[in-house]
Amino acid sequence: MSPPASPINAQAARDRTIFLIAVGFVLLMPPLILVADQAAFVLGVPVFYAYVFLCWAALIAGGAILAPRLSPAETAAAADTPADGRD
């Protein structure tokens, strides 16, 4: 786990997450995705699939980097209490 983020860093990470989601939508929705909608191949692979998988992997990587920084301090406090477990 990465070190706990300060409130300011956590806010920045949240803003970046919103940006990442917006980028995801723009990349994966028409009209931009129609640019990749070509009956052609790149490096032997259909352009459309190459484009989608590339964007997809990048979004996951971005999410993986940002997720632990969003606010470890708060989520840590929300750990399951014994009373809430199995009876």
Added chain:
Amino acid sequence: MIASWVILVVSLTYVGVLFGIAWWGDRRAEQGRSLVRNPLVYTLSIAVYCTSWTFYGAVGSAAHNGPEFLTIYLGPTLTFLAWWFVLRKVVRITRAHRITSIADFIASRYGKSTQLSVLVTLVATAGTMPYIALQLKAVAQSFTVLAGPDATAALNAPLPQVIADTAFWVALAMAVFGILFGTRHIDASEHHEGVVTAVAFESVIKLLAFLAVGVFVTFGMYDGFGDLFERARTSGIPAETFTLGMPDGPGRWVSMTLLSMCAILCLPRQFQMTCVETVDERHLVTASWLFPLYLLIISVFVVPIAVSGLMVLPAGADADAFVLTVPLSQGQEGLALMAFVGGLSAATGMVIVATIALSTMVSNDLVMPALLRIRWLRLTERGDLTGLLLFIRRAAIVAVLFLGYAYYRATGQSGALAAIGLTSFLAAAQFAPAMIGGLFWKGATRSGAVSGLALGFVAWGYTMLLPSMARSGYLSTEIVDNGLGGIAWLRPESLLGLTTLDPLSHALFWSWLLNIGAFVGVSLFGRQSPMERVQATVFVDVFKRSETAAPQVWRRSATVKDLYTLIQQFLGRATAHRTFRAYEKEHGVSLPPGREADAELLAMTERLLAGSIGGASARVMVASVAKGEMVSLDEVLKILEETSQVIEYSQRLEQKSTELEQTTAELREANRRLKELDRLKDEFLSTISHELRTPLTSIRSFSEILVDTPDLGAEQASRFLGIIVRESERLTRLIDQLLDLARLQAGHGDWAMGPVDLDKALEDAAAVTAGLFNDRKARLVLRLPPSPHPVYADRDRLMQVFVNLLSNAVKYVPEDGTGRVMISALPHGPAWMVTISDNGPGIAPDDRDRVFDRFVQVPRPDGAPPGGTGLGLPISRQIIEHFGGRIWIEDAPTGGAMFCVTLPVTRHATPPQTPPLSEAS
């Protein structure tokens, strides 16, 4: 082909392993060494999302419809990217309020409404049935394909007898599994760790099986991706297969992405796994990216399998079976069997979780509320109800599974897997407005949610379900082609003549339009009951309040015994005993049975019950023992207000503490300055004592000589007396100047400020110091502009400064008659600048600031003491600064020092060009 008995043995072994793992998971949980307290297991359990639709259907879809199958995975990826804003909130609320299902969630949000929970349960059941049927169909068909005489046989063989139908036995096994591990006992947290463990295991199996087939196809049959697509091109598969179909492609792409974004939140089984079964909210951090990664990995080989199937199998082969038929066509029976097990695990995982989720909803939100309302059953007066509750759940599991089976038998052969899946997704998407709207919008009302959901459901049935049933031959296609009652604008797939959308987007558009429209519209024009209002606040502000801080909406009373009995009825004697002891211990009270229960105990009872029978039923149950009335709206608002006041108060407190910190910092700085001033004062005192002591010492020693030596010569004596007089004068001057400086610094002193003629003052100062210049044979040159120039100052003080500067200057000029001091005055911005320069040795740049300090003296060039007090320049600076001017030192053009003084023209600093006409007095 593979012998049927081999497949059966493998399937039974697999199911046996599944039972074993579930049993192991439950056992570990009982021992307190839970397996599910692990983000990886949590992520894998969410992967129940990938059903046999993914396993078989995605390949079929990729072969026929191109890349649109990707949207089913991209949607959840986007939703999980936004986990912090939506999913985390849902999970937090679910855990805080012991929500047991999506019906419970939505009903609780809108005032624990039974009406709403019934509606959601009905929609969920109707929406899930086709989906369960789809899984059973996939298992049965994959069995047929594997055991069939011809590997390329179409999947649409006639249905076998029920007793010989694989789907029947699968359904039966799943019912047993669900009953064993989904309803082992009733507990207040509704966690099924055994099931979660088994589902996580299944997610691993289906991933491995699919990857095995994919790797075999891509790298065994072909030489990597490039080779595969190259061969596809040469064997005549058009490149358009890999693009969005036109004209519907883009529209379907958007609709399906939106649908799957909602589905991952709203499908009952996803809600069950992601929210209800969560044991630690922190697992979301990992799942938020690991789950999308799982989806990415499982979809990498979909296209290669689809393409190879199109190449190696005869035209017309069922693409939904490519995962099995492609390995079979290559003689890889072992691999095909492995793929079958993967498909089986995908199907069983979905069926188990969906069935448990639905049975919870059916029992908590449909059957229990109904039974509780039937008075003659006197349920509320019965003893232990846990048995009844378990029975209802088990019956619900059996009913759900066999409804699914019946649906499968009824719809039979029709429909590709993907189409059935989308029908389910659209039904689940009807929950999205009420669920997500209710998370962020406090104004959403129960009536809004009910009408939105009902209208959306009807629209779904008409525009989505009806055409699919007609297409499967279950209904006449008359209604699809010509509209209800032959009215053309009522055609289900082009309502009001809207023909530009593909059928899926069309259904999504109409159902959401009606759903969201009614939800928002009715909410805006309706009113909330106090209960709704409270629940809205509790949900929307879940991060702003502590878990149990739900305001008390009921002013009700019940005895401790009543509540104890109630918990005992639904959760058993042991749980009741333990929770009450825990409550006593935590609150430091004792609870005799006859005592009146306080509001907190009532709230705890309701929360506990909600965990096992749902929020709406729990409210009914508690109300049956706790008589009382609802607090009026005003009071509820007051309670909410008080809560917000507490929040505001704590914010103010925070602000205060920040201010306090600031003040502390300021105080520290002030203290530091005080210490510095104290040090300066000490230094000043020691310097001054030294300065006073020097003349005093010489006065005293010469006086002593005069007293002790009476025979001193007259000449000598007179010389000594002269020294004594000079030193006394110096002492007096020193003290005068010290007093003067002290007065100036304290801001006292009498100032007669007014316009002073600068030329006149300079000439007077020159006249006063003329004697000094004569003594040192030095020349004084005045270079003044011809006309009078008034400045704003005190004349005597200004004279004092000029005299001081002139006498200083003359002290340092050479004594051999070449000494020269020059005074000049010239305009300097809105002020006048006077410079007094000499041709002495000058002042080193380092000393130029220092000489304005007290008691600092620059030695004369000949080494003789300068003979001043060291206070003249500090006094001059005080005076000039009081006038609003400035004094500093520069290099004189003649080689010595040049003192520069600026003086403002008037108090208002008007430019020198327009001097006041009045002359100085």
